[in-house]
Amino acid sequence: MVMPIRKIILTCWLLFISCAVVWAAPLRRCAGCDKSLPEGASVWLLKPATALAEYYIETGVIHPDQTRLQKEADPTGQVPVGTYLYLCEECNKTKISCSLCGLPVREGFVETGDGRKICRREAADVVLDLETARQIFETGTRQARNVAGIDFGLKQPGITVQLVDMIDMAEKADGGHTLGFSKRSPTIHYVCLLSGQLKRAVITTSAHEYMHLWINENIGSRQIEKNTVEGICELLAYKVAQAEQDVFQQRQILTNTYTHGRIHDLIEVERQHGFYYILDWVKNGATRTFDETPAAVKKPMPVSSAPRPLPAASASSVAKPDTLKLKGMFTKRGSRLAILNDGVTVAKGEIATLRLNGLRVTLKCLDVLADSVVLQLVGATNSITLEME
Ligand SMILES: [Zn+2]
Numbered sequence: 393m394v395m396p397i398r399k400i401i402l403t404c405w406l407l408f409i410s411c412a413v414v415w416a417a418p419l420r421r422c423a424g425c426d427k428s429l430p431e432g433a434s435v436w437l438l439k440p441a442t443a444l445a446e447y448y449i450e451t452g453v454i455h456p457d458q459t460r461l462q463k464e465a466d467p468t469g470q471v472p473v474g475t476y477l478y479l480c481e482e483c484n485k486t487k488i489s490c491s492l493c494g495l496p497v498r499e500g501f502v503e504t505g506d507g508r509k510i511c512r513r514e515a516a517d518v519v520l521d522l523e524t525a526r527q528i529f530e531t532g533t534r535q536a537r538n539v540a541g542i543d544f545g546l547k548q549p550g551i552t553v554q555l556v557d558m559i560d561m562a563e564k565a566d567g568g569h570t571l572g573f574s575k576r577s578p579t580i581h582y583v584c585l586l587s588g589q590l591k592r593a594v595i596t597t598s599a600h601e602y603m604h605l606w607i608n609e610n611i612g613s614r615q616i617e618k619n620t621v622e623g624i625c626e627l628l629a630y631k632v633a634q635a636e637q638d639v640f641q642q643r644q645i646l647t648n649t650y651t652h653g654r655i656h657d658l659i660e661v662e663r664q665h666g667f668y669y670i671l672d673w674v675k676n677g678a679t680r681t682f683d684e685t686p687a688a689v690k691k692p693m694p695v696s697s698a699p700r701p702l703p704a705a706s707a708s709s710v711a712k713p714d715t716l717k718l719k720g721m722f723t724k725r726g727s728r729l730a731i732l733n734d735g736v737t738v739a740k741g742e743i744a745t746l747r748l749n750g751l752r753v754t755l756k757c758l759d760v761l762a763d764s765v766v767l768q769l770v771g772a773t774n775s776i777t778l779e780m781e
């Protein structure tokens with residue numbers, strides 16, 4: 393992912409290297425080193441080639457006096473319409489570009505083991521050592537469990553985190569995510585993170601990889617479409633980016649191609665049904681994607697209208713997925729309490745945790761009425777009303 397970006401930048405530079413132009417602009421500064429460019433000084437233009445550089449322009453990290461908006465193509469045809477960054481002569485000469493933002497690298501940069509340079513803008517904010525990688529992974533996965541509203545811990549909790557300078561694509565089963573990957577041996581979970589990434593990107597990558605580990609543990613022998621798996625992982629990463637109020641990461645997740653657009657479907661599924669529904673579908677669903685109808689339902693209805701025998705009593709012994717139930721109600725010291733699965737009791741305003749299909753589900757009791765209880769999954773926006781059976 394890094395090499396092509398560098399290639400693009402070098403190409404742009406070569407394109408503009410001969411384009412020394414003189415403008416009578418009031419104030420201009422080099423986007424590479426912030427040096428002011430006095431009137432009459434030669435300036436070079438660089439086309440921003442990364443989403444991060446564009447985000448810097450949009451948010452003012454790269455100041456307007458460091459950019460030039462070319463509204464019409466110049467007569468020589470060398471500067472097409474677009475927004476460009478001003479560069480001073482020294483920055484233009486530096487043929488090394490930052491592996492993250494694509495800007496020239498001169499001073500105050502850091503370097504990864506495989507020689508990628510990261511400019512002063514991001515130098516303090518990237519993950520270059522294993523200890524930091526482990527801490528950020530911990531932060532990202534904790535946040536992931538928080539935003540899911542459900543404690544969906546791993547059965548096998550130990551995770552070996554590794555930091556690498558290159559992701560070995562041959563080891564990646566999914567072929568999608570280029571900033572990390574995860575795998576499970578019979579005894580350990582293993583997560584590999586790419587060095588030299590912004591901490592905030594590592595946080596969302598950690599959430600993504602954590603979701604892969606959970607899916608690996610719970611998918612059993614069932615088949616789920618690859619892009620849907622990636623979509624579920626990116627959904628959790630997206631929710632973490634939202635919780636972190638990280639607009640850039642949210643945008644990266646919505647626009648990257650890892651999920652081939654599935655992320656948008658998954659956001660909608662979660663909006664309608666909540667995150668627990670998605671986890672339950674992974675464990676107990678029968679379709680390969682959310683928009684498929686299970687094969688059993690697709691079969692045409694039998695033409696014969698002859699009455700069919702009632703299902704044998706043994707059919708009820710087939711394990712059915714647990715559902716949330718209101719098992720009873722009582723009053724204690726003037727307040728009404730509802731009894732849910734496993735004898736868990738809740739009063740209005742209380743939060744309770746119970747297990748459903750092997751998952752811990754955290755609920756808030758919104759109200760206890762005469763013969764029903766109104767509940768809400770923590771993190772969900774819709775409520776569930778259960779009545780006495
Ligand atoms: Zn400069």
Ligand SMILES: [Zn+2]
Pocket residue numbers: 490491492493494495510511512513514
């Ligand atoms: Zn940079």
